Amino acid sequence: MNIHGSVVSAREIVLSTEGVAAGYGGDDIISNISVAVGKGSIFTVIGPNGSGKSTFIKVLAGLLPARTGEIRLGAMSIARLSAPQRVAAGLAYVPQEFNIFTNLTVGENLRVSTEFLERERRASAEQRERVLAIFPEVAGRLGLRAGYLSGGQRQMLAFACAMMAAPTVLLLDEPSAGLSPKFVAEIFDKVKSVNAMGVTVVMIEQNVKEALRIADIVLVLVNGATRLLATPDDILTKHDLHKLYLG
Amino acid sequence: MTAQVILNGLVTGMVVALPAVALTLIYGILKFPNFAIGAMLTVGAYLALALNVYLSLPVLYAAAIGAAAFAVVAVGIDQAVFRPLRERSAITLLVASMGVSFVLENIVRFIFGNGARSFELPLARPKLVFGLRINNEQIFTAVAVIAAMTAVYVVLRHTPLGRAMRAVSDNPALAAARGIDRERIVRWTWVIAGLLTAAAGVLVGMDRAIDPLLGWNYIVTVFAASILGGLGNPVGAVLGALTVGVVEETSTLLIAPNYRQVVSFCAIALLLLLRPQGLLGVQRIKK
Ligand SMILES: Nc1ncnc2c1ncn2[C@@H]1O[C@H](COP(=O)(O)OP(=O)(O)OP(=O)(O)O)[C@@H](O)[C@H]1O
Numbered sequence: 001m002n003i004h005g006s007v008v009s010a011r012e013i014v015l016s017t018e019g020v021a022a023g024y025g026g027d028d029i030i031s032n033i034s035v036a037v038g039k040g041s042i043f044t045v046i047g048p049n050g051s052g053k054s055t056f057i058k059v060l061a062g063l064l065p066a067r068t069g070e071i072r073l074g075a076m077s078i079a080r081l082s083a084p085q086r087v088a089a090g091l092a093y094v095p096q097e098f099n100i101f102t103n104l105t106v107g108e109n110l111r112v113s114t115e116f117l118e119r120e121r122r123a124s125a126e127q128r129e130r131v132l133a134i135f136p137e138v139a140g141r142l143g144l145r146a147g148y149l150s151g152g153q154r155q156m157l158a159f160a161c162a163m164m165a166a167p168t169v170l171l172l173d174e175p176s177a178g179l180s181p182k183f184v185a186e187i188f189d190k191v192k193s194v195n196a197m198g199v200t201v202v203m204i205e206q207n208v209k210e211a212l213r214i215a216d217i218v219l220v221l222v223n224g225a226t227r228l229l230a231t232p233d234d235i236l237t238k239h240d241l242h243k244l245y246l247g
Numbered sequence: 248m249t250a251q252v253i254l255n256g257l258v259t260g261m262v263v264a265l266p267a268v269a270l271t272l273i274y275g276i277l278k279f280p281n282f283a284i285g286a287m288l289t290v291g292a293y294l295a296l297a298l299n300v301y302l303s304l305p306v307l308y309a310a311a312i313g314a315a316a317f318a319v320v321a322v323g324i325d326q327a328v329f330r331p332l333r334e335r336s337a338i339t340l341l342v343a344s345m346g347v348s349f350v351l352e353n354i355v356r357f358i359f360g361n362g363a364r365s366f367e368l369p370l371a372r373p374k375l376v377f378g379l380r381i382n383n384e385q386i387f388t389a390v391a392v393i394a395a396m397t398a399v400y401v402v403l404r405h406t407p408l409g410r411a412m413r414a415v416s417d418n419p420a421l422a423a424a425r426g427i428d429r430e431r432i433v434r435w436t437w438v439i440a441g442l443l444t445a446a447a448g449v450l451v452g453m454d455r456a457i458d459p460l461l462g463w464n465y466i467v468t469v470f471a472a473s474i475l476g477g478l479g480n481p482v483g484a485v486l487g488a489l490t491v492g493v494v495e496e497t498s499t500l501l502i503a504p505n506y507r508q509v510v511s512f513c514a515i516a517l518l519l520l521l522r523p524q525g526l527l528g529v530q531r532i533k534k
Protein backbone atom coordinates (compact mmCIF):
# COMPACT_ATOMS: atom_id res chain seq x y z
CA MET A 1 0.00 0.00 0.00
CA ASN A 2 1.37 3.33 -1.01
CA ILE A 3 0.36 5.83 1.65
CA HIS A 4 1.86 8.86 0.03
CA GLY A 5 1.61 9.35 -3.70
CA SER A 6 -1.19 7.36 -5.26
CA VAL A 7 -4.21 8.97 -3.66
CA VAL A 8 -3.27 12.49 -4.71
CA SER A 9 -5.45 13.15 -7.69
CA ALA A 10 -4.48 15.06 -10.76
CA ARG A 11 -5.75 18.29 -9.20
CA GLU A 12 -3.48 21.26 -8.85
CA ILE A 13 -1.92 21.33 -5.35
CA VAL A 14 -2.79 24.44 -3.27
CA LEU A 15 -1.34 23.46 0.08
CA SER A 16 1.42 20.99 0.83
CA THR A 17 3.76 19.95 3.60
CA GLU A 18 7.00 18.01 3.43
CA GLY A 19 8.44 16.25 6.45
CA VAL A 20 6.88 18.64 8.96
CA ALA A 21 7.67 18.12 12.65
CA ALA A 22 6.54 20.26 15.57
CA GLY A 23 6.02 20.23 19.33
CA TYR A 24 5.59 22.47 22.35
CA GLY A 25 8.42 21.70 24.73
CA GLY A 26 10.76 18.75 24.54
CA ASP A 27 9.78 16.02 22.14
CA ASP A 28 8.10 16.44 18.79
CA ILE A 29 4.33 15.95 19.02
CA ILE A 30 4.00 15.41 15.28
CA SER A 31 6.74 14.29 12.95
CA ASN A 32 7.40 13.73 9.29
CA ILE A 33 4.01 14.81 8.01
CA SER A 34 3.86 15.15 4.26
CA VAL A 35 0.56 15.91 2.58
CA ALA A 36 -0.64 17.52 -0.62
CA VAL A 37 -4.06 19.14 -0.73
CA GLY A 38 -5.72 19.43 -4.12
CA LYS A 39 -7.39 22.65 -5.19
CA GLY A 40 -11.08 22.73 -4.37
CA SER A 41 -10.98 19.53 -2.34
CA ILE A 42 -12.02 18.71 1.20
CA PHE A 43 -9.07 17.25 3.06
CA THR A 44 -10.04 15.70 6.37
CA VAL A 45 -7.81 14.80 9.30
CA ILE A 46 -9.04 12.17 11.75
CA GLY A 47 -7.36 10.36 14.60
CA PRO A 48 -7.68 9.52 18.28
CA ASN A 49 -7.71 12.21 21.00
CA GLY A 50 -4.32 13.73 21.56
CA SER A 51 -2.88 12.31 18.34
CA GLY A 52 -1.67 15.74 17.21
CA LYS A 53 -4.43 16.84 14.84
CA SER A 54 -4.77 20.32 16.33
CA THR A 55 -1.00 20.59 16.55
CA PHE A 56 -0.72 19.88 12.83
CA ILE A 57 -3.36 22.46 11.87
CA LYS A 58 -1.74 25.07 14.15
CA VAL A 59 1.50 24.52 12.28
CA LEU A 60 -0.35 25.09 9.01
CA ALA A 61 -1.96 28.26 10.40
CA GLY A 62 1.33 29.64 11.72
CA LEU A 63 0.52 29.53 15.43
CA LEU A 64 3.21 26.96 16.11
CA PRO A 65 6.48 26.89 14.15
CA ALA A 66 7.46 23.82 12.18
CA ARG A 67 10.74 22.56 13.65
CA THR A 68 11.67 20.92 10.39
CA GLY A 69 10.09 20.57 7.00
CA GLU A 70 8.46 22.79 4.45
CA ILE A 71 4.96 24.22 4.04
CA ARG A 72 3.79 25.64 0.73
CA LEU A 73 0.71 27.58 -0.25
CA GLY A 74 0.62 27.15 -4.01
CA ALA A 75 4.24 27.58 -5.03
CA MET A 76 5.08 29.93 -2.16
CA SER A 77 6.89 28.74 0.96
CA ILE A 78 4.95 29.98 4.00
CA ALA A 79 6.75 28.14 6.81
CA ARG A 80 8.33 31.35 8.01
CA LEU A 81 5.27 33.62 7.73
CA SER A 82 3.39 34.73 10.85
CA ALA A 83 -0.24 33.74 11.36
CA PRO A 84 -1.66 37.06 10.09
CA GLN A 85 0.68 36.99 7.11
CA ARG A 86 -0.69 33.55 6.25
CA VAL A 87 -4.24 34.88 6.51
CA ALA A 88 -3.22 37.66 4.15
CA ALA A 89 -1.75 35.04 1.82
CA GLY A 90 -5.10 33.26 1.66
CA LEU A 91 -5.01 30.73 4.48
CA ALA A 92 -7.73 31.29 7.09
CA TYR A 93 -8.03 29.30 10.29
CA VAL A 94 -10.80 28.56 12.77
CA PRO A 95 -9.36 27.35 16.10
CA GLN A 96 -10.94 24.48 18.02
CA GLU A 97 -11.84 26.73 20.97
CA PHE A 98 -11.64 30.37 22.07
CA ASN A 99 -12.30 31.22 18.44
CA ILE A 100 -14.37 34.38 18.88
CA PHE A 101 -14.14 37.56 20.97
CA THR A 102 -16.94 37.08 23.50
CA ASN A 103 -16.92 40.73 24.66
CA LEU A 104 -17.24 42.12 21.14
CA THR A 105 -20.48 42.18 19.22
CA VAL A 106 -21.06 39.76 16.36
CA GLY A 107 -20.56 42.61 13.88
CA GLU A 108 -17.33 43.70 15.56
CA ASN A 109 -16.06 40.12 15.47
CA LEU A 110 -16.55 40.07 11.70
CA ARG A 111 -14.91 43.45 11.38
CA VAL A 112 -11.77 42.75 13.40
CA SER A 113 -11.21 39.49 11.57
CA THR A 114 -9.63 41.41 8.68
CA GLU A 115 -9.42 45.00 9.92
CA PHE A 116 -5.81 44.70 11.02
CA LEU A 117 -4.46 42.88 8.00
CA GLU A 118 -2.57 44.75 5.30
CA ARG A 119 -4.85 47.29 3.69
CA GLU A 120 -5.51 45.42 0.46
CA ARG A 121 -6.44 42.29 2.41
CA ARG A 122 -9.27 43.84 4.38
CA ALA A 123 -12.72 42.52 3.63
CA SER A 124 -14.55 44.51 0.97
CA ALA A 125 -18.21 45.39 1.37
CA GLU A 126 -18.99 42.77 -1.27
CA GLN A 127 -17.11 40.08 0.64
CA ARG A 128 -18.99 41.02 3.79
CA GLU A 129 -22.29 40.68 1.93
CA ARG A 130 -21.23 37.32 0.52
CA VAL A 131 -20.34 36.04 3.99
CA LEU A 132 -23.56 37.34 5.53
CA ALA A 133 -25.50 35.61 2.76
CA ILE A 134 -23.86 32.28 3.60
CA PHE A 135 -24.45 32.77 7.34
CA PRO A 136 -27.92 34.25 7.83
CA GLU A 137 -27.89 33.19 11.51
CA VAL A 138 -24.88 35.47 11.96
CA ALA A 139 -26.29 38.27 9.81
CA GLY A 140 -29.38 38.43 12.00
CA ARG A 141 -27.42 39.10 15.21
CA LEU A 142 -24.81 41.70 14.28
CA GLY A 143 -25.48 43.90 17.31
CA LEU A 144 -25.48 41.08 19.87
CA ARG A 145 -22.52 40.48 22.18
CA ALA A 146 -20.89 37.30 20.92
CA GLY A 147 -20.68 35.92 24.46
CA TYR A 148 -24.45 35.55 24.40
CA LEU A 149 -24.44 33.23 21.38
CA SER A 150 -25.09 29.51 21.76
CA GLY A 151 -22.31 27.02 21.08
CA GLY A 152 -23.53 26.36 17.56
CA GLN A 153 -23.94 30.06 16.79
CA ARG A 154 -20.44 30.74 18.06
CA GLN A 155 -19.05 28.12 15.73
CA MET A 156 -20.96 29.70 12.83
CA LEU A 157 -19.56 33.12 13.78
CA ALA A 158 -16.00 31.79 13.97
CA PHE A 159 -16.50 30.19 10.58
CA ALA A 160 -17.93 33.43 9.15
CA CYS A 161 -15.00 35.45 10.55
CA ALA A 162 -12.55 33.18 8.73
CA MET A 163 -14.52 33.62 5.50
CA MET A 164 -14.24 37.42 5.74
CA ALA A 165 -10.63 37.11 4.59
CA ALA A 166 -11.84 35.48 1.34
CA PRO A 167 -9.42 32.57 1.82
CA THR A 168 -8.33 30.13 -0.86
CA VAL A 169 -7.75 27.52 1.85
CA LEU A 170 -9.83 27.25 5.02
CA LEU A 171 -8.50 25.38 8.06
CA LEU A 172 -11.22 24.11 10.43
CA ASP A 173 -10.39 22.47 13.74
CA GLU A 174 -13.34 20.29 14.81
CA PRO A 175 -16.06 22.74 13.78
CA SER A 176 -18.78 20.38 15.02
CA ALA A 177 -17.26 19.49 18.40
CA GLY A 178 -19.78 19.48 21.20
CA LEU A 179 -22.70 20.55 19.01
CA SER A 180 -26.14 19.02 18.83
CA PRO A 181 -26.87 16.84 15.76
CA LYS A 182 -28.90 19.64 14.18
CA PHE A 183 -25.94 22.03 14.32
CA VAL A 184 -23.52 19.32 13.20
CA ALA A 185 -25.60 18.89 10.04
CA GLU A 186 -25.74 22.66 9.53
CA ILE A 187 -22.00 23.05 9.92
CA PHE A 188 -21.37 20.30 7.41
CA ASP A 189 -23.79 21.99 5.01
CA LYS A 190 -21.81 25.23 5.35
CA VAL A 191 -18.56 23.41 4.73
CA LYS A 192 -20.03 21.91 1.59
CA SER A 193 -21.43 25.18 0.30
CA VAL A 194 -18.21 27.07 0.97
CA ASN A 195 -16.31 24.29 -0.76
CA ALA A 196 -18.71 24.47 -3.71
CA MET A 197 -17.73 28.14 -4.04
CA GLY A 198 -14.18 26.99 -4.73
CA VAL A 199 -12.63 27.20 -1.27
CA THR A 200 -10.30 24.35 -0.42
CA VAL A 201 -11.03 22.94 3.05
CA VAL A 202 -8.69 21.24 5.51
CA MET A 203 -10.79 20.00 8.38
CA ILE A 204 -10.27 18.02 11.55
CA GLU A 205 -13.31 15.95 12.50
CA GLN A 206 -14.29 13.57 15.24
CA ASN A 207 -17.64 12.77 13.63
CA VAL A 208 -15.93 10.24 11.40
CA LYS A 209 -19.05 9.05 9.57
CA GLU A 210 -20.10 12.56 8.59
CA ALA A 211 -16.56 13.53 7.79
CA LEU A 212 -15.95 10.61 5.46
CA ARG A 213 -19.14 11.45 3.59
CA ILE A 214 -17.90 14.83 2.40
CA ALA A 215 -14.12 14.30 2.35
CA ASP A 216 -12.08 13.83 -0.81
CA ILE A 217 -8.95 12.65 0.99
CA VAL A 218 -8.52 11.55 4.60
CA LEU A 219 -5.38 11.71 6.71
CA VAL A 220 -5.41 9.33 9.66
CA LEU A 221 -3.06 10.71 12.29
CA VAL A 222 -2.01 8.41 15.14
CA ASN A 223 0.58 9.33 17.75
CA GLY A 224 1.70 12.29 15.69
CA ALA A 225 2.49 10.22 12.63
CA THR A 226 0.74 9.53 9.34
CA ARG A 227 -1.05 6.23 9.75
CA LEU A 228 -2.86 6.37 6.45
CA LEU A 229 -3.62 8.78 3.64
CA ALA A 230 -6.53 7.49 1.58
CA THR A 231 -9.89 8.23 -0.02
CA PRO A 232 -12.99 7.73 2.16
CA ASP A 233 -14.04 4.82 -0.07
CA ASP A 234 -10.76 3.03 0.52
CA ILE A 235 -11.00 3.59 4.25
CA LEU A 236 -14.55 2.24 4.39
CA THR A 237 -13.90 -0.78 2.15
CA LYS A 238 -10.26 -1.75 2.69
CA HIS A 239 -9.47 -0.71 6.25
CA ASP A 240 -10.67 -1.01 9.79
CA LEU A 241 -10.56 2.30 11.63
CA HIS A 242 -10.35 0.65 15.01
CA LYS A 243 -7.20 -1.15 14.00
CA LEU A 244 -5.77 2.00 12.43
CA TYR A 245 -6.42 4.02 15.60
CA LEU A 246 -4.55 1.50 17.70
CA GLY A 247 -1.40 2.63 15.90
CA MET B 248 -26.75 68.57 54.11
CA THR B 249 -27.14 65.09 52.68
CA ALA B 250 -27.58 66.48 49.18
CA GLN B 251 -24.38 68.46 49.64
CA VAL B 252 -22.52 65.35 50.76
CA ILE B 253 -23.78 63.36 47.79
CA LEU B 254 -22.81 66.15 45.42
CA ASN B 255 -19.31 66.31 46.89
CA GLY B 256 -19.12 62.53 46.73
CA LEU B 257 -20.09 62.49 43.07
CA VAL B 258 -17.41 65.05 42.24
CA THR B 259 -14.81 63.04 44.17
CA GLY B 260 -16.05 59.95 42.34
CA MET B 261 -15.61 61.69 39.01
CA VAL B 262 -11.99 62.48 39.81
CA VAL B 263 -11.45 58.87 40.89
CA ALA B 264 -13.08 57.64 37.67
CA LEU B 265 -10.11 58.81 35.60
CA PRO B 266 -7.41 56.68 37.29
CA ALA B 267 -9.93 53.87 37.84
CA VAL B 268 -10.47 53.65 34.07
CA ALA B 269 -6.72 53.86 33.50
CA LEU B 270 -6.16 51.04 36.00
CA THR B 271 -8.85 48.89 34.45
CA LEU B 272 -7.57 49.43 30.89
CA ILE B 273 -4.03 48.49 31.87
CA TYR B 274 -5.40 45.46 33.68
CA GLY B 275 -7.42 44.43 30.63
CA ILE B 276 -4.46 44.59 28.26
CA LEU B 277 -1.54 43.60 30.51
CA LYS B 278 -3.39 41.57 33.15
CA PHE B 279 -1.73 43.09 36.21
CA PRO B 280 -2.92 45.56 38.86
CA ASN B 281 -0.74 48.62 38.42
CA PHE B 282 0.16 49.79 41.89
CA ALA B 283 1.95 52.83 40.45
CA ILE B 284 -1.44 54.34 39.56
CA GLY B 285 -1.23 56.66 42.59
CA ALA B 286 2.28 57.85 41.81
CA MET B 287 1.16 58.52 38.25
CA LEU B 288 -1.38 61.02 39.63
CA THR B 289 1.34 62.67 41.70
CA VAL B 290 3.78 63.05 38.81
CA GLY B 291 0.99 64.34 36.56
CA ALA B 292 0.11 67.00 39.14
CA TYR B 293 3.74 68.09 39.58
CA LEU B 294 4.35 68.31 35.82
CA ALA B 295 1.40 70.68 35.50
CA LEU B 296 2.54 72.54 38.63
CA ALA B 297 6.00 73.10 37.14
CA LEU B 298 4.50 74.52 33.95
CA ASN B 299 2.01 76.61 35.91
CA VAL B 300 4.37 78.07 38.48
CA TYR B 301 7.73 78.25 36.70
CA LEU B 302 6.53 79.02 33.17
CA SER B 303 3.45 80.93 34.39
CA LEU B 304 1.15 79.03 32.04
CA PRO B 305 -2.55 79.14 32.96
CA VAL B 306 -3.57 75.91 34.71
CA LEU B 307 -5.59 74.66 31.76
CA TYR B 308 -2.63 74.89 29.35
CA ALA B 309 -0.24 73.58 31.96
CA ALA B 310 -2.52 70.60 32.52
CA ALA B 311 -2.88 69.85 28.81
CA ILE B 312 0.84 70.08 28.07
CA GLY B 313 1.71 68.24 31.27
CA ALA B 314 -0.70 65.42 30.45
CA ALA B 315 0.72 65.04 26.94
CA ALA B 316 4.25 64.95 28.34
CA PHE B 317 3.23 62.44 30.97
CA ALA B 318 1.66 60.16 28.35
CA VAL B 319 5.12 59.93 26.77
CA VAL B 320 6.66 59.28 30.19
CA ALA B 321 4.15 56.49 30.84
CA VAL B 322 5.06 54.78 27.57
CA GLY B 323 8.73 55.17 28.49
CA ILE B 324 8.20 53.57 31.90
CA ASP B 325 6.42 50.67 30.25
CA GLN B 326 9.21 50.13 27.72
CA ALA B 327 11.90 50.32 30.39
CA VAL B 328 10.27 48.37 33.22
CA PHE B 329 7.22 46.37 32.20
CA ARG B 330 8.13 45.31 28.67
CA PRO B 331 11.02 43.07 29.71
CA LEU B 332 8.61 41.40 32.16
CA ARG B 333 5.74 40.97 29.68
CA GLU B 334 5.41 37.20 29.95
CA ARG B 335 5.89 37.11 33.72
CA SER B 336 3.17 36.52 36.27
CA ALA B 337 0.82 39.23 37.50
CA ILE B 338 2.54 39.12 40.89
CA THR B 339 5.94 39.93 39.35
CA LEU B 340 4.42 42.85 37.48
CA LEU B 341 2.59 44.05 40.58
CA VAL B 342 5.85 44.08 42.51
CA ALA B 343 7.58 45.89 39.64
CA SER B 344 4.82 48.51 39.70
CA MET B 345 5.39 48.99 43.42
CA GLY B 346 9.02 49.71 42.57
CA VAL B 347 7.95 52.20 39.91
CA SER B 348 5.66 53.84 42.44
CA PHE B 349 8.49 54.20 44.95
CA VAL B 350 10.92 55.59 42.38
CA LEU B 351 8.44 58.13 40.96
CA GLU B 352 7.50 59.41 44.38
CA ASN B 353 11.13 59.89 45.34
CA ILE B 354 12.00 61.64 42.11
CA VAL B 355 9.21 64.07 42.93
CA ARG B 356 10.54 64.55 46.47
CA PHE B 357 14.06 65.09 45.16
CA ILE B 358 13.04 67.75 42.64
CA PHE B 359 10.18 69.54 44.42
CA GLY B 360 10.84 68.81 48.10
CA ASN B 361 8.43 67.41 50.65
CA GLY B 362 6.36 70.52 51.27
CA ALA B 363 2.85 71.14 50.05
CA ARG B 364 2.41 73.36 46.98
CA SER B 365 -0.54 74.66 45.08
CA PHE B 366 -1.51 75.87 41.63
CA GLU B 367 -1.78 79.56 40.95
CA LEU B 368 -5.49 79.77 40.48
CA PRO B 369 -7.78 82.76 40.52
CA LEU B 370 -9.88 82.52 43.66
CA ALA B 371 -13.62 82.48 43.35
CA ARG B 372 -16.51 82.19 45.75
CA PRO B 373 -18.60 79.02 45.60
CA LYS B 374 -21.92 79.48 43.84
CA LEU B 375 -25.16 78.62 45.56
CA VAL B 376 -27.50 76.51 43.45
CA PHE B 377 -30.71 75.27 45.08
CA GLY B 378 -28.99 75.65 48.41
CA LEU B 379 -25.96 73.58 47.34
CA ARG B 380 -22.47 75.03 47.47
CA ILE B 381 -20.73 74.43 44.17
CA ASN B 382 -17.27 75.85 43.55
CA ASN B 383 -15.56 76.54 40.27
CA GLU B 384 -13.19 73.60 40.67
CA GLN B 385 -16.12 71.24 41.00
CA ILE B 386 -17.73 72.56 37.85
CA PHE B 387 -14.43 72.36 36.02
CA THR B 388 -13.93 68.81 37.31
CA ALA B 389 -17.35 67.69 36.15
CA VAL B 390 -16.88 69.17 32.67
CA ALA B 391 -13.35 67.78 32.30
CA VAL B 392 -14.22 64.30 33.52
CA ILE B 393 -17.38 64.00 31.43
CA ALA B 394 -15.42 65.12 28.37
CA ALA B 395 -12.59 62.67 29.09
CA MET B 396 -14.92 59.74 29.74
CA THR B 397 -16.91 60.48 26.60
CA ALA B 398 -13.69 60.56 24.61
CA VAL B 399 -12.53 57.24 26.08
CA TYR B 400 -15.93 55.70 25.40
CA VAL B 401 -15.91 56.83 21.78
CA VAL B 402 -12.37 55.54 21.28
CA LEU B 403 -13.19 52.16 22.82
CA ARG B 404 -16.51 51.67 21.04
CA HIS B 405 -16.06 53.27 17.69
CA THR B 406 -12.45 53.29 16.56
CA PRO B 407 -10.14 50.55 15.26
CA LEU B 408 -7.84 51.20 18.23
CA GLY B 409 -10.71 50.64 20.66
CA ARG B 410 -11.82 47.45 18.96
CA ALA B 411 -8.24 46.22 18.99
CA MET B 412 -7.88 47.07 22.69
CA ARG B 413 -11.04 45.19 23.56
CA ALA B 414 -10.02 42.25 21.36
CA VAL B 415 -6.57 41.98 22.98
CA SER B 416 -8.12 42.25 26.43
CA ASP B 417 -10.66 39.53 25.58
CA ASN B 418 -8.52 36.95 23.77
CA PRO B 419 -4.86 37.86 23.16
CA ALA B 420 -4.02 34.71 21.19
CA LEU B 421 -6.89 35.19 18.75
CA ALA B 422 -6.12 38.91 18.49
CA ALA B 423 -2.53 38.08 17.50
CA ALA B 424 -3.77 35.60 14.92
CA ARG B 425 -5.94 38.39 13.46
CA GLY B 426 -2.91 40.58 12.92
CA ILE B 427 -3.37 42.89 15.91
CA ASP B 428 0.05 44.06 17.08
CA ARG B 429 -0.19 43.73 20.85
CA GLU B 430 2.80 45.97 21.58
CA ARG B 431 1.26 48.81 19.60
CA ILE B 432 -1.97 48.43 21.55
CA VAL B 433 0.01 48.34 24.81
CA ARG B 434 1.72 51.64 23.96
CA TRP B 435 -1.59 53.33 23.18
CA THR B 436 -3.05 52.00 26.40
CA TRP B 437 -0.24 53.68 28.35
CA VAL B 438 -0.81 56.90 26.41
CA ILE B 439 -4.48 56.88 27.46
CA ALA B 440 -3.59 55.89 31.03
CA GLY B 441 -0.97 58.66 31.18
CA LEU B 442 -3.44 61.29 29.96
CA LEU B 443 -6.15 60.18 32.39
CA THR B 444 -3.93 59.95 35.47
CA ALA B 445 -2.18 63.25 34.78
CA ALA B 446 -5.57 64.96 34.38
CA ALA B 447 -6.76 63.40 37.62
CA GLY B 448 -3.59 64.58 39.38
CA VAL B 449 -4.31 68.14 38.30
CA LEU B 450 -7.94 67.92 39.45
CA VAL B 451 -6.88 66.60 42.85
CA GLY B 452 -4.21 69.31 43.04
CA MET B 453 -6.77 72.02 42.32
CA ASP B 454 -8.99 70.73 45.08
CA ARG B 455 -6.31 70.30 47.73
CA ALA B 456 -2.60 70.90 48.08
CA ILE B 457 -0.03 69.17 45.91
CA ASP B 458 2.40 67.04 47.86
CA PRO B 459 4.41 63.88 47.13
CA LEU B 460 1.69 61.70 48.65
CA LEU B 461 -1.10 63.23 46.55
CA GLY B 462 -1.72 60.07 44.55
CA TRP B 463 -0.81 57.67 47.32
CA ASN B 464 -3.89 58.82 49.24
CA TYR B 465 -6.08 57.65 46.37
CA ILE B 466 -4.68 54.17 45.73
CA VAL B 467 -7.15 52.24 47.84
CA THR B 468 -10.06 54.28 46.53
CA VAL B 469 -9.03 53.80 42.90
CA PHE B 470 -8.54 50.06 43.36
CA ALA B 471 -11.90 49.82 45.10
CA ALA B 472 -13.59 51.60 42.19
CA SER B 473 -12.00 49.38 39.53
CA ILE B 474 -12.61 46.17 41.41
CA LEU B 475 -16.19 47.21 42.13
CA GLY B 476 -16.73 47.67 38.40
CA GLY B 477 -15.07 44.36 37.59
CA LEU B 478 -11.38 44.80 36.67
CA GLY B 479 -11.06 45.24 32.93
CA ASN B 480 -14.47 46.86 32.50
CA PRO B 481 -14.20 50.64 31.87
CA VAL B 482 -17.90 51.45 32.23
CA GLY B 483 -17.90 49.46 35.46
CA ALA B 484 -14.89 51.44 36.69
CA VAL B 485 -16.75 54.73 36.20
CA LEU B 486 -19.82 53.49 38.07
CA GLY B 487 -17.56 51.98 40.72
CA ALA B 488 -15.78 55.31 41.14
CA LEU B 489 -19.01 57.27 41.56
CA THR B 490 -20.25 54.72 44.10
CA VAL B 491 -17.01 54.76 46.06
CA GLY B 492 -16.93 58.57 45.97
CA VAL B 493 -20.42 58.90 47.40
CA VAL B 494 -19.93 56.14 49.97
CA GLU B 495 -16.60 57.55 51.18
CA GLU B 496 -17.99 61.06 51.41
CA THR B 497 -21.09 59.88 53.25
CA SER B 498 -18.95 57.93 55.70
CA THR B 499 -17.30 61.18 56.80
CA LEU B 500 -20.61 62.04 58.45
CA LEU B 501 -20.01 59.12 60.79
CA ILE B 502 -16.24 58.66 61.05
CA ALA B 503 -13.22 60.94 60.91
CA PRO B 504 -12.37 61.99 57.32
CA ASN B 505 -8.88 60.53 57.72
CA TYR B 506 -10.40 57.08 57.85
CA ARG B 507 -12.48 57.42 54.71
CA GLN B 508 -10.22 55.01 52.81
CA VAL B 509 -11.05 52.34 55.34
CA VAL B 510 -14.53 52.31 53.86
CA SER B 511 -13.14 51.60 50.40
CA PHE B 512 -10.83 49.01 51.83
CA CYS B 513 -13.75 47.20 53.45
CA ALA B 514 -15.69 47.45 50.21
CA ILE B 515 -12.84 45.71 48.35
CA ALA B 516 -12.59 42.97 50.97
CA LEU B 517 -16.33 42.33 51.01
CA LEU B 518 -16.56 42.33 47.26
CA LEU B 519 -13.67 39.93 46.77
CA LEU B 520 -15.38 37.59 49.19
CA LEU B 521 -18.88 37.87 47.77
CA ARG B 522 -18.61 38.85 44.12
CA PRO B 523 -15.07 38.47 42.76
CA GLN B 524 -16.19 39.39 39.23
CA GLY B 525 -17.27 42.86 40.36
CA LEU B 526 -20.74 44.33 40.72
CA LEU B 527 -21.43 44.60 37.01
CA GLY B 528 -19.23 41.73 35.98
CA VAL B 529 -20.77 38.68 34.45
CA GLN B 530 -18.75 35.57 35.03
CA ARG B 531 -16.87 35.25 31.80
CA ILE B 532 -18.46 32.57 29.74
CA LYS B 533 -16.13 31.03 27.26
CA LYS B 534 -16.46 28.18 24.95
N1 LIG C 1 -0.09 24.16 24.20
C1 LIG C 1 0.39 22.93 24.47
N2 LIG C 1 1.48 22.76 25.26
C2 LIG C 1 1.97 21.53 25.53
N3 LIG C 1 1.46 20.40 25.04
C3 LIG C 1 0.38 20.49 24.26
C4 LIG C 1 -0.22 21.75 23.93
N4 LIG C 1 -1.28 21.52 23.12
C5 LIG C 1 -1.35 20.20 22.97
N5 LIG C 1 -0.37 19.56 23.63
C6 LIG C 1 -0.13 18.10 23.65
O1 LIG C 1 0.11 17.68 22.34
C7 LIG C 1 -0.53 16.44 22.09
C8 LIG C 1 -1.40 16.55 20.88
O2 LIG C 1 -2.42 17.50 21.16
P1 LIG C 1 -3.42 17.99 20.03
O3 LIG C 1 -4.25 19.07 20.63
O4 LIG C 1 -2.68 18.31 18.80
O5 LIG C 1 -4.29 16.69 19.82
P2 LIG C 1 -5.64 16.50 19.00
O6 LIG C 1 -5.40 15.36 18.07
O7 LIG C 1 -6.09 17.76 18.41
O8 LIG C 1 -6.64 16.04 20.16
P3 LIG C 1 -8.21 16.31 20.32
O9 LIG C 1 -8.90 15.31 19.45
O10 LIG C 1 -8.45 16.05 21.77
O11 LIG C 1 -8.49 17.71 19.93
C9 LIG C 1 -1.27 16.06 23.37
O12 LIG C 1 -0.51 15.14 24.08
C10 LIG C 1 -1.36 17.37 24.12
O13 LIG C 1 -1.31 17.13 25.50
Ligand SMILES: [Mg+2]
Nearest residue numbers: 053054055096
Ligand atom coordinates in the same frame (compact mmCIF):
# COMPACT_ATOMS: atom_id res chain seq x y z
MG1 LIG D 1 -7.68 19.03 18.75
